[in-house]
Amino acid sequence: MQQSALQPPAHLAIIMDGNGRWAEQRDQPRAAGHRAGARIMRDVVSHCAQRGVQQLTLYAFSSDNWKRPAPEVHALLALFTTHFRTHATELARSGIRLTVIGRRDRLPLLLRAAIREAERRTEAGRTMHLRVAIDYSSRAAIAHTQGDGDTAAEHTPLLPAVDLLLRTGGERRLSDFLLWECAYAELHFIDTLWPDMTVTHLDDAFADFARRDRRFGCLPDRASA
Secondary structure (H helix, E strand, O other), rough: OOOOOOOOOOOEEOOOOOOHHHHHHHOOOOHHHHHHHHHHHHHHHHHHHHHHHOOEEEEEEEHHHOOHHHHHHHHHHHHHHHHHHHHHHHHHHHHHHEEEEOOOOHHHHHHHHHHHHHHHHHOOOEEEEEEEEEEOOOOHHHHOOOOOOOOOOOOOOOOOOOOOOEEEOOEEEEEEEOOOOOOEEEEOOOOOOOHOOOOOHHHHHHHHHHHHOOOOOOOOOOOOO
């Protein structure tokens, strides 16, 4: 079924890729790229809420990202802590509910506390549900539903089906993100690095999504063809 040109995806998922490369291109530490990416994330979240996206899921830190150099990981986790503490009020005022998905038992105590407080302060939001994936693995989430998951890990439930998955940075893969939920998702890849992402890129992705013919394995409706 073809989408209305004015209708955004109900559930948008984004792999925010390219922060480190953006910084390296400018001879800056990779942490500078993550800080720049966090600023862009605020604009994207606000624009999605204004456009009528109901659910937005952002891939911030995968379970495999623990393999990165310790200084980069430390900077990322500290950035998450600051971001949740600073912007929870703004999200609540905008009617945006925040939920963090993924494992929490391996996160620093200060970050866990910031997550709990941000979730508490935004739980009444009904404009849009924002999920941020931290220490997240889709394969682990699927295994958990089958009783094969790590019993020490906090349970991450499967989410509603994704309508559109967007990845920046030029890569063309899902990287263990929402594998189950993206079974029938439309995929949109752009070469732009995440810190250079703009709301125009986002609107272009929405326009492309509106042109897609989504059949979910069925034949097209000949009566409306």
